[in-house]
Amino acid sequence: MDLKQLRAFVTVAETGNVTRAASLLNLVQPAVSRQLRLLEEDLGTELFDRSRHGMQLTSSGTTMLEYARRILNEVERAKAEIQPTEGPVSGIVSIGLLASTSDLLATRLATEVAQRYPHIRLRLTIGYAGHLQHWIEAGDIDAALLYGRKETPSLQVKALIEESLWVVAAPSAGLSHRRPLALSRVAREPFVLPAAPQGLRAAIEHAAAEADITLQVFAETNALSVQKELVAQGHGWTILPAVAVTNEVERGLLCAAPLARPGLKRTIVLAAPSSRQATAPVRCVVGVLVDCVKTTFQQGCWPDARWLS
Numbered sequence: 338m339d340l341k342q343l344r345a346f347v348t349v350a351e352t353g354n355v356t357r358a359a360s361l362l363n364l365v366q367p368a369v370s371r372q373l374r375l376l377e378e379d380l381g382t383e384l385f386d387r388s389r390h391g392m393q394l395t396s397s398g399t400t401m402l403e404y405a406r407r408i409l410n411e412v413e414r415a416k417a418e419i420q421p422t423e424g425p426v427s428g429i430v431s432i433g434l435l436a437s438t439s440d441l442l443a444t445r446l447a448t449e450v451a452q453r454y455p456h457i458r459l460r461l462t463i464g465y466a467g468h469l470q471h472w473i474e475a476g477d478i479d480a481a482l483l484y485g486r487k488e489t490p491s492l493q494v495k496a497l498i499e500e501s502l503w504v505v506a507a508p509s510a511g512l513s514h515r516r517p518l519a520l521s522r523v524a525r526e527p528f529v530l531p532a533a534p535q536g537l538r539a540a541i542e543h544a545a546a547e548a549d550i551t552l553q554v555f556a557e558t559n560a561l562s563v564q565k566e567l568v569a570q571g572h573g574w575t576i577l578p579a580v581a582v583t584n585e586v587e588r589g590l591l592c593a594a595p596l597a598r599p600g601l602k603r604t605i606v607l608a609a610p611s612s613r614q615a616t617a618p619v620r621c622v623v624g625v626l627v628d629c630v631k632t633t634f635q636q637g638c639w640p641d642a643r644w645l646s
Contacts, residue, residue: 338376338379338380340408340409340412341372342372342373342375342376342379343376343405343408343409344362344409345358345362345364345369345372345373345376346372346373346376346384346398346401346402346405347402347405347406347409348361348362348369349369349373349385349392350385350392350394350398350402353391353392353393354391354392355369355370355373355392373385380397380401382395382397383395383397383398384397384398384401385398406477407475407476407477410429410431410476410477411476413428413429414428414429414479414616414619416428425454425455425456426454426456426457426617426618426621427454427456427457427618428456428457428458428616428617428618428619429457429458429460429618430450430457430458430459430460430479430618430619430621430622431460431461431462431477431478431479432446432459432460432461432462432478432479432480432481432622432623432626433461433462433463433464433469433472433473433478433480433481433482434446434461434462434463434481434482435463435464435465435466435469435481435482435483435484435605436463436464436465436561436581437561437577437578437580437581438482438580438581438605439461439463440584441580441583441633441638441639442482442626442629442630442633443461443463445629445632445633446459446461446625446626446629447459447461449625449628449629450622450625453621453625454618454621454622454625457618457621457622459622460478462477462478462481465531465535465536465537465559466483466484466535466536467535467536469481469482469483469608470483470492470608473492473608473609473610474491474492474610476610476613479609479610479615479616479619479622479623480607480608480609480615480619480622480623480626481607481608482497482605482606482607482608482626482630483605483606483608484536484537484603484604484605484606485536485603485604485605485606489611490611491610491611491612492608492609492610492611493608493609493610493611494606494607494608494609495606495607495646496604496605496606496645496646497604497605497606497607497627497630497631497644497645497646498604498605498630498634498639498642498643498644498645498646499602499603499604499605499642499643499645500578500579500580500602500603500604500605500639500641500642500643501578501579501595501596501600501601501602501641501642502537502540502541502576502577502578502579502596502600502601502602502603503576503577503578503579503582503593503594503595503596503641504518504523504574504575504576504593504594504595504596505565505568505574505575505576505577505582505591505592505593506526506568506574506575506591506592506593507568507569507570507571507591507592508569508589508590508591508592509571510574510592511592512592512593512594513592513594514593514594514595514640514641516594517594517595517596517597517598517600518594518595518596518597519596519597520544520545520548520550520596520597521548521550523574523576523596524545524550524551524552524553526553526573526574527553527554527555527572527573527574528552528553528554528555528573528574528575529554529555529556529557529558529564529567529568529572529573529574529575530552530554530556530557530564530575531557531558531559531561531564532557532558532559533557535559536603537576537577537603538557540601540603541576541601544601555567555572555573556572556573561577561581564577565577565581565582565585565591568591569585569590569591576596576601577593578603579593579595579639579640579641579642580638580639580640580642583638583640595641604645605630607623607626607627609623627646631644631646
């Protein structure tokens with residue numbers, strides 16, 4: 338097994354076609370097919386079901402794809418770390434952003450990285466905190482913004498922002514940032530919530546249990562965009578970080594109000610793996626990410642929040 342075989346395998350898996358993979362790899366088709374055969378012989382199993390409909394991964398191929406991508410990513414990180422110090426910083430950096438912050442940070446981060454480090458290729462992954470933590474620990478991403486995770490043997494964290502969670506509803510509800518609502522009042526409405534076991538869902542249910550309140554759950558979803566759309570269409574209320582609905586509130590698509598004291602707060606942290614040293618490109622991009630978070634906060638784009646770092 339060698340890197341050429343792994344690159345051929347990953348490219349065919351992603352394109353579903355040997356001819357397209359050969360074009361991307363700048364190889365002739367027989368050479369790509371030979372790399373696949375050698376890899377399968379080495380592993381002792383078939384990685385693809387070959388048919389006229391294309392190359393479909395077998396169950397073994399699906400498992401191998403995860404490891405192959407990880408191996409190739411680690412090789413790229415190693416190359417970036419040992420590159421000559423006098424040259425420009427270059428390499429691939431994978432950053433995870435929370436779904437609630439992606440609209441605010443993704444474009445700004447990509448623009449800043451392109452301006453400051455044009456030789457770095459940025460990969461952005463958007464997800465919920467639980468998924469992002471798993472991807473960090475698995476080595477699929479280099480660093481991420483998470484919610485309130487404590488430092489563990491596998492994870493180092495740095496607190497950045499404490500933000501408040503707000504009640505969110507369709508415009509007809511008439512919620513206002515000037516009129517905080519008690520959780521007992523909010524609980525009279527049907528709720529659209531993130532699917533368990535997301536951290537936000539756990540925080541909301543814990544607050545309800547502490548107040549001896551039962552929530553009426555109309556729907557659950559693992560997609561923030563669907564959650565907001567269901568609320569906008571009047572199917573229920575929800576609770577989200579204020580920053581997650583700023584644009585929709587400004588455009589009149591949603592309305593929102595803070596929860597009355599003691600309210601609900603969460604801390605956004607920068608998380609990175611403890612098990613491996615950050616490469617020079619990763620350190621550069623993480624620095625840009627922290628700058629972007631701080632700048633958006635200072636510009637007033639992060640409502641009802643407090644800077645911690």
